[in-house]
Amino acid sequence: MKLYNYFRSSASFRVRIALALKGLDYDYLPVHLVKNEQLGESYASVSASRLVPLLKDGDAIVTQSMAIIEYLDETHPQPPLMPADALGRARVRTLSLDIACEIHPLNNLRVLRYLVGPMKIAEEEKDRWYRHWVETGLETVERQLATAPARYCHGDSPTMADCVLVPQIFNAQRFNCRVDHVPNVMRVFEACMQLDAFAKTQPSACPDAS
Known part of the structure; x- marks a missing residue:
C-alpha cells in the first residue's frame, strides 16, 4: 500500500492512525500542500480531486479519509474500527x-x-x-x-x-x-x-x- 499524504494534514493523520492501529505497512509518499504539490501534474495524474490523503492498494485507489478508514476496516477487519452493532x-x-x-x-x-x-x-x-x-x-x-x-x-x-x-x-x-x-x-x-x-x-x- 502507498499513502499519499502531508504531515500536517489532519485528514492524512486520521488515516495514518488507522493504518497503525491495524498494524499495516505502507509507503509514505509526501505531498506538500503549502508548496501546492497537490496541484502538480504528477499528483493530478493519480488524484482526480487533487486532495490528500489518497491510498493506493495495488490497483485500487481510495480517497477521502473516512472512506479510506472504512475500506481498511472492511479489507483488514482486525482490530475493528467500527462497532459490531x-x-x-x-x-x-x-x-x-x-x-x-x-x-x-x-x-x-x-x-x-x-x-x-x-x-x-x-x-x-x-x-x-x-x-x-x-x-x-x-x-x-x-x-x-x-x-x-x-x-x-x-x-x-x-x-x-x-x-x-x-x-x-x-x-x-x-x-x-x-x-x-x-x-x-x-x-x-x-x-x-x-x-x-x-x-x-x-x-x-x-x-x-x-
Missing part, C-alpha cells in the same frame, strides 16, 4: 462526521487561504474564525461524548471516531483554541495519545515534518 456504528459515524463535516471543512488550508487572499481578511481575524468554529464544534462533540462516557469515543477500544478526533485536537492546540470547556473530549484525547498508533503517527513524527 448498527447503533454503535451509527454513533461512531455521527461523532466522526461532527468533526469531519462540521468543523474541519471550515478550517482547512483552502478555506484559510481564501479568507486571507481574495477575501482580504487579516491574519488575526482569520485566527478568530478558526477558533470560533473549532471551539463551538467541539462543544457538540463534548455533548455527544457525555451521553455515554467511555475510555475512548465509543467503548473501550479506539474506533474511527478517535482517528478523527485526535487530529482535530492537534489543530486546535496549534491555533491556541480553548479546550478547557470540553473535558470529555480532552480525556479521550489523552487516552488515545497513550497508544503508539496515535503518538507515533503525529505530525512531528512524520518524515516530511518541517
